[in-house]
Amino acid sequence: MLYAGICNTDLELQRGYYGFRGTPGHEFVGEVLEANDRAWVGERVVGEINLACRRCEWCARGLGRHCPKRTVLGIVNHPGAFRELLTLPEHNLHRVPRRIASEDAVFVEPLAAACEILDQVQIPRGATVGVLGDGKLGLLIGQVLKAHGAEVHQYGRHKEKLRIAADRGIDARIIRKNMPKAAYQWLVDATGSGDGLRQAVGMTKPRGTVILKSTMHGLVPVDTAPVIVNEITLVGSRCGRFEPALRLLQNGRVDVRPLISEVIPLKWAKAAFKQAAAPGVLKVMLQS
């Protein structure tokens, strides 16, 4: 491991929400030390986090991310990236092009998750899309949709985070009590809160689509009446393919650098976790 990023999921694993035990960490860039195929050795790589069986119907359809037998790096039954050495199958690896700095490559995994939206939902170029939330994932989603050609309205509670979006030409707006009603055909909820989901439903036009991009633990109270009355579609969205994310970093259409709050040595991981959970902090990275 060269660098690894702390994600909100890691903070939730630490809080014990999923009964997780072991080494967390699923956003990383590393150097290959050993491999069956010697061509990998010495390469700088990122790695897809789902370890799929490669035999089931899901794997056959290229959706190993949904393989029912999968383990998941640092999340489900496979030790994660927050340590010097980690393992992944070779077919999970992607070489990192020279143009991409190692710190930036750490963002390939969450950026792929942001790109997943465009794999699931057809959003025409030029369409107006709302993004609720100005956290790490929300800011990546805003940039991905902007790069796709959408007109993005990014809503958040933090001026300094919204400035990162605004600097990329995104229309950034503070979340207020009265949000626009039935205003968006497409709306991404990346708030990580049940309030956000309720708000998102209210902001979506009849027959519109809300993309659920928030990790929330436990039961979220949802008012299903407006979903049904307005025939709104809710689309759950998780991990994505790495290729489009690598492309966006390589051609500079997404800038992840302003999202890095701190780089902290791996031996201070405990302090880094604390820092990652502090208000106003974006990406905290561990360096091996």
Added chain:
Amino acid sequence: MLYAGICNTDLELQRGYYGFRGTPGHEFVGEVLEANDRAWVGERVVGEINLACRRCEWCARGLGRHCPKRTVLGIVNHPGAFRELLTLPEHNLHRVPRRIASEDAVFVEPLAAACEILDQVQIPRGATVGVLGDGKLGLLIGQVLKAHGAEVHQYGRHKEKLRIAADRGIDARIIRKNMPKAAYQWLVDATGSGDGLRQAVGMTKPRGTVILKSTMHGLVPVDTAPVIVNEITLVGSRCGRFEPALRLLQNGRVDVRPLISEVIPLKWAKAAFKQAAAPGVLKVMLQS
């Protein structure tokens, strides 16, 4: 009004969930007594329940059902069908073909709501579809999907209601504690309960679709984690076009007769409401 059907929404209006005052009733068949266009007079008709402005972008797209200025027969600011005389704009009316009995025509509105699923979600003929719920709407949905060419698995808690589905060649199954996990690409929740929605999500394959066809009041606790992890799509679904419903009744591909529990004179409406709310009872109709 000749006949009018009591729907679960009417029972909820009676319970005060939507602050409704006035005459309820939105499922009906009637005879036209007066009209600007004299050709309507004497015709036996059913009527679309949304009174749209006919000028906005929704109306222009043929989606007056989502017109933001609409009133709704017996539900929102327009007196309903549970009385001798009611009014609707002429363009809301549909002539009832002679082959369709008046009692059956009362089902056009809920049958259109069942057909709406096929307007929203592409379900290939021959696909297996789960339907959760054996209430009035659930049983109509099962028949509509069966007529569409789907292989329907209808789940319910009531043997006698499931028999109606089984008599139509539908694979009818009692809801048990352990339901099939991740088994359906398409699943309709017509249970009218939050439990049903949770169960539906668990029964749906990754990347599958749950169609929300239940009226539920208040906040429903939803575990969003499996929706996101399995990238499930939830589609809210409400009213539909009347044409496909009339066609299904006319060609006999849907049989609504077994769904009629009782026909009660309008003057005994209070007792009829009580009866409609009793366990095991399906459609209770008022006769003018």
